[in-house]
Amino acid sequence: MLTMDVPRVVLTHFSEQPLGRVRHQLADALHVEIQPFNELKREGCPCLVEFDAQSAAELSRARELRQQQPERKIIWLVPRLNIPVLKLALSLQITQVFALPLSPADTVELKLLLNDGFQAPGHSLRPTHEKLRNVLENIEQRFEQPLSLQKLAHEAGISDSRLCHLFRQHLGLKFSLYLVCRRLEAAPDALQDEGLNIASVAYKLGFSTPSHFCRAFKAHYGMTPTEFKQGSSQGRHSHAFHRYLQCRNPDYLASES
Structure with missing residues (x-):
């Protein structure tokens, strides 16, 4: 059972009903309060934005939210994690974007990001999605040069195996391909x-x-x-x-x- 000192986060959504699974996955580490996007309150606690169709209209509204609340910690939960979405998030200083449904590893990472006291044996806080974006930008700038998974992983401060996993999980392709x-x-x-x-x-x-x-x-x-x-x-x-x-x-x- 959660105690009063468990961090509170807001889960806002574009669909008529949010994915109850997300709230359930985070329940042992966070107090998740659900607010429809059009009823979202201005407050300081972190905000999870759950996309539905990931349409241009939703992305535009998410951009407006960032512009209206530039200091708030905002994390995106999207159905399809792709390069344009990652670039848009990076331009808006959205430091974390997770693909839905949340994998067990991403669920742990999200808990660690939002609850410093959460204990997850064998895991450490690593902003892997931000590092994936950095690696993709690095490739974009240097794809004509000799590059290796090991070199890019080292430069990004992430393990070879984790970077390999992120390419397969979020892009559906091996790094080399x-x-x-x-x-x-x-x-x-x-x-x-x-x-x-x-x-x-x-x-x-x-x-x-x-x-x-x-x-x-x-x-x-x-x-x-x-x-x-x-x-x-x-x-x-x-x-x-x-x-x-x-x-x-x-x-x-x-x-x-």
Whole structure:
């Protein structure tokens, strides 16, 4: 049973009914008070924002909340954790974004974030989602350079295994595949540069050898770089590359259907 000194948090929601499961998952560490978004009170306790459809309208209202209450600790709970949402959260200084439904590890992390006295044997407070965003930004700036999971994890202050898990859990891709796809996303523009041959493009994009680049391009674009340069339009993106593009732009797959 919770005592009076257990931290209080507000769970606000866009749907008609919030996910009761979240309140239940946090019940042993936090006093969770539910308030509909349009009835949300101005107060100092932390606020969990539970998205429903994760629509543009919901994101706009969440942005307004941050602008109206810039000092309040706000954490987002979203159905689909993707790069545009992570970037928006980062721009609004939302330091934590969790995917719904909450995994056991994320549930513990959320309790640790909001209750300093919560005891979770074997766990420590690590702002992993913020670090995932930092790693993604790092890749965005340096994808043409030699990068490794170990190097990026070390720079972010997170273990290799935890970073690997976050890529799989929240992006649905292995780190190595995400990096290859990011390089391949830049490949069409590079191949259209008349001053670069295929080998030059491969090295420019960070591939270790031209043959590696050609195999990856064929696997994910459904044609060779040579065929692309010759104007072929017969290729088809792989399932993995579709997934990558969906992470980069949630509207991509909808536009393709």
